[in-house]
Each structure stands twice: as C-alpha cells, then as structure tokens.
Amino acid sequence: MNSIELKSRAKINLSIDVLGKRQDGYHLVEMIMQTVDLYDFIKIKELESEDVVIKSNSVDIPLNEENIVFKAINLLKNKFNINKGVEVFIQKNIPIAAGMAGGSSNAAAILVGLNKIWNLGLSELELQKIGLNLGADVPFCISGKAALAQGIGEKLTPIIGLPEETSILICKPDLFISTKKVYESLDLDNIQYRPDNKYLLEMLKNKDVKSVAKHMVNVLESVTIKNNREIDEIKKIMMENNALGSMMSGSGPTVFGLYDNRDDALKGKKELLKKYNQVYVVSSSEEGVEING
Structure with missing residues (x-):
C-alpha cells in the first residue's frame, strides 16, 4: 500500500x-x-x-x-x-x-x-x-x-457523547484568535462560572441534551468575548432560532448551538449566512480519524 x-x-x-x-x-x-x-x-x-x-x-x-x-x-x-x-x-x-x-x-x-x-x-x-x-x-x-x-x-x-440525532449549528466569524493569548489573559483566581462536568456527564448518559445545552460553560469565553462582541451576537442569533444552548468552542472564535430540531438549525443557518460565510449544520460523530475504503 x-x-x-x-x-x-x-x-x-x-x-x-x-x-x-x-x-x-x-x-x-x-x-x-x-x-x-x-x-x-x-x-x-x-x-x-x-x-x-x-x-x-x-x-x-x-x-x-x-x-x-x-x-x-x-x-x-x-x-x-x-x-x-x-x-x-x-x-x-x-x-x-x-x-x-x-x-x-x-x-x-x-x-x-x-x-x-x-x-x-x-x-x-x-x-x-x-x-x-x-x-x-x-x-x-x-x-x-x-x-x-x-x-x-x-x-x-x-x-x-451527544445522541446522533442532535443537530449542531456551527458558525465561524472572520476573526483571528490567539489561543496562547487567551490562556495568558485568563485570570485563574477570578473565574466566576465554572462547568459542573460531573452533572454534564450524567446528563449525557441520560441523553438529556436540553440539560447539557443549558449547563454548558467555557471559562475562556470571558476572555475572548470581551474583545470580540460578534461571538455574543452569533450566540444570540442561535438562541433566537430555538437553540437549546449556544457556546464558543475552544478558545474561539467558532460558536455552536445544539438543536433537537434540524429545521430550527437550518433556519438559524439561513439567518447567520446573511452575515457570515462559514456556517454549517452537522451532527455529532462516533468516529475520530477514519480510513476511506
């Protein structure tokens, strides 16, 4: 081969x-x-x-x-x-x-x-x-x-993980975020909201996507959003289009929303495409790297 x-x-x-x-x-x-x-x-x-x-x-x-x-x-x-x-x-x-x-x-x-x-x-x-x-x-x-x-x-x-029928709306605004800078700017002693990972794992086990979506927390948002208001705007559009919850992924700037209804996710996509080019509706995956054929 x-x-x-x-x-x-x-x-x-x-x-x-x-x-x-x-x-x-x-x-x-x-x-x-x-x-x-x-x-x-x-x-x-x-x-x-x-x-x-x-x-x-x-x-x-x-x-x-x-x-x-x-x-x-x-x-x-x-x-x-x-x-x-x-x-x-x-x-x-x-x-x-x-x-x-x-x-x-x-x-x-x-x-x-x-x-x-x-x-x-x-x-x-x-x-x-x-x-x-x-x-x-x-x-x-x-x-x-x-x-x-x-x-x-x-x-x-x-x-x-997430049930495969969960629709995920993803939007990447045209921003460049330095992961290194985000971590360096994080004030470890003053993080106000932290995720309750134990609870989230329990809810994933129960396939309770609503509770997962409602309780997602990314402590890096406090740094990235401060300098990039667009991230908040994208979250807002997703929530207005019936997302169960919306959050920034990694150190940003990508934002995703979880949906239990694909049509709502597609409606959100249509709305976001008016302003952003990189918008996708995908599902969760049970695979990592996959060999073709």
Whole structure:
C-alpha cells in the first residue's frame, strides 16, 4: 500500500474549565470534547524520493515545516528511521484557526495513515502517545467520539457523547484568535462560572441534551468575548432560532448551538449566512480519524 485517504474530523467542546498552570506554562484543564461530522480529506502518497510535499485546496494554511502535518511526518520518519518521502493533499473543510482542532485533526490523520502505509503496527494508544508531542488535542482527534479530557488535555476518559440525532449549528466569524493569548489573559483566581462536568456527564448518559445545552460553560469565553462582541451576537442569533444552548468552542472564535430540531438549525443557518460565510449544520460523530475504503 503506497497511498491512503482519510477523513480528519473537527471537535467541539461541551465544556472547558481551567484549573491551574504548570511550571512549564501548560494549563491544567478539565473539558468535555465531542467529534462532529465536519471533516477534512487527507490523501497521503508515498514518494520514491525523501521529500515531504504538502498541497492543499486552501490558501490559508502553510505548506512548509510550519504545518503540523509536516511535523507529524518528520516525527515518524525520525522515530522509525524511515527514508521514504511523502506527498500529502489536504482538502480543507474545517474552518482554520477556529477552536475546532482542525490542525490537530490533520496531524492525527497523518499518524493513522502512515502507521498503515509504513506497516508500523502501532496501537491506538501508542499513536496517541506519539501525537501528544505534536499538541494536546492530537490524541483525542485520533480516537474521536466523546471524552472527558484532563491534565493538559492528554488524559482521556471515553464517555457517552451527544445522541446522533442532535443537530449542531456551527458558525465561524472572520476573526483571528490567539489561543496562547487567551490562556495568558485568563485570570485563574477570578473565574466566576465554572462547568459542573460531573452533572454534564450524567446528563449525557441520560441523553438529556436540553440539560447539557443549558449547563454548558467555557471559562475562556470571558476572555475572548470581551474583545470580540460578534461571538455574543452569533450566540444570540442561535438562541433566537430555538437553540437549546449556544457556546464558543475552544478558545474561539467558532460558536455552536445544539438543536433537537434540524429545521430550527437550518433556519438559524439561513439567518447567520446573511452575515457570515462559514456556517454549517452537522451532527455529532462516533468516529475520530477514519480510513476511506
């Protein structure tokens, strides 16, 4: 096998709590993550030369060593002394720099794909350990589904996620948010509202989407919304169109709303498209990286 195609899925956060900061600058978190059926297509082809070539339909991502995909390839090449090259085509559908782990998800797909192409025989757990060197979201993106993430995001406990009939309206405004800056600006001693993750896990188990939607909390909103009022406006439009609840994903700027009625979600989408280009209605997913065919 010298080529492979994969789907690399986006994620949303149903909660984010930041509990503290380690000496090395990483923040300690406790959050609920869920993969959704919005994905990039990744094509990997082995080359005879040792080159690493990245191509994409998007002009907004780097195609050099700054891309996390490039780092993922080199990580495996160095770790297993592989002297073959790789060409990767990334068909971008996940909004970029959106708080939806698009880059991490692409890196996850590279690890899964090259594990197959190069017959490395690595288990999912081993791939996740390697993925952690690339970023805290990569291990989750490999396995997908829903998980409680703790530590710096690497300690994953699989949980029951959103029922598949839940419709999720996603809107990415045209803003750039620096995750690093958001975390640095968070005043850990003065966080007013924190998520009750125990309660949320219980409600997910009971398939009580209404209660989940009503009690979602992302502590990073307090930082991001202060400087970006549009996020509040998007939440408001979603709620006016019968969302059960609406919240920012990750450090932003993407906002999502949960719906028990797809028609309401589509009505909200129509409303948001008057002002924003990147608007999607998707469902939750029980998959992480998926190999095509």
